[in-house]
Amino acid sequence: MDLGITGTGGNSDAQSDSQISHLALDIGGTLAKLVYFSGNKSSVKASGRSRSILQGKLHFSKFETSKIDDCVAFIKRKQLGSHHPKDLGNDRIVVKATGGGAFKFADLFKEKLDFCLDKEDEMDCLVAGANFLLKAVDQEAFTYIGGQKEFVKINQDDLYPFLLVNIGSGVSMIKVDGNGKFERVSGTSLGGGTFWGLGKLLTKCNSFDELLELSHQGNNRVVDMLVGDIYGGIDYSKMGLSSTAIASSFGKTISANKVLENYRAEDLARSLLRMISNNIGQIAYLTALRFGLKRIFFGGFFIRGHAYTMDTISVAVHYWSKGDAQAMFLRHEGFLGALGAFVNYNKQGPDNFILMQQVPKEKPKSDGTEPEGEDSFLRCLHQACWA
Ligand SMILES: Nc1ncnc2c1ncn2[C@@H]1O[C@H](COP(=O)(O)OP(=O)(O)OP(=O)(O)O)[C@@H](O)[C@H]1O
């Protein structure tokens, strides 16, 4: 996940670099996400006028919210936010933060880091982050159909409206009509937390990635009741239901004379992933239908760039919409909120945000998943900000 920059253009003349870092946080129910900028501030002369630019990298890191102390230690070690302005009232470093944790952990950040968290609305940040990515980053959105990833060319004049489905611990569905113009139109509690929580209980695995890996090797037919199981191996063709369609997720576990230990963890994980992904895909489609939306962007860390998850969601949207609506995914899926909080620093000034250009992508892992999102970065240029 490495993107490069374009310059300011024209005849520019940069001088006097000084190190700088900026930070924004999104502390969710399961994961705390950090977006931070590290780079140099310099002054540039272009067309006879002088202005300040920042040039460097946007870094992305995440921590389990239950281990928020690790996140605090990381911020301290890297001295993130040390260049932020201070609150005039209490002399604390002001840092933009979103997600429920911005409320829950406000005192902790005050005590341990002397931060004053400047709270930004979670939905506002998700939308700002998605809009920013879709506008500023080339090759951000892609479709995933039949194992094929295809980047979507975003037409800035024909971007809205769209449905943004953020699959975090829970799921929020937001109708986006423009910059800062949105409505949270639906949601479901059956989300990433459900998959991870039930998966942990059922398979006893120790990490989310291990659960995904298990699902990769599983066969859901051992666990799910298929149409064919009910119809004696044949399709229910009158209703367009093939024998291989899932009639009832986990439905086979009641009829077999088995207990949990008799099932393979891989099969349980696969079935669970399909159940959650299918359900979200179906609700997303129904929500899009309700508002006449054709484009659905999926974000949130549940997706994790995982091939089978994206495939299941895409198939669900395609199946229910009869090909009318399209599921699209975002490369920075889990960082929408944190990025949104970060770009909100810009609300105060007339700054020109980041110009970016794609550079060759890292090779995906053999199972088709994206490389580890930990501490990946975008190279970026930020003109005239925090000057
Ligand atoms: N390393 C990980 N540890 C835990 N969960 C992970 C991990 N990687 C991906 N996930 C998945 O991502 C989900 C959390 O996603 P995300 O960070 O987008 O949401 P959140 O902000 O924590 O939740 P919410 O927005 O509902 O408060 C988890 O529920 C799990 O399904």
Ligand SMILES: CC(C)(CO)[C@@H](O)C(=O)NCCC(=O)O
């Ligand atoms: C509560 C939030 C917004 C916190 O991020 C999220 O977990 C969510 O959208 N949950 C689903 C809640 C519902 O609409 O049923």
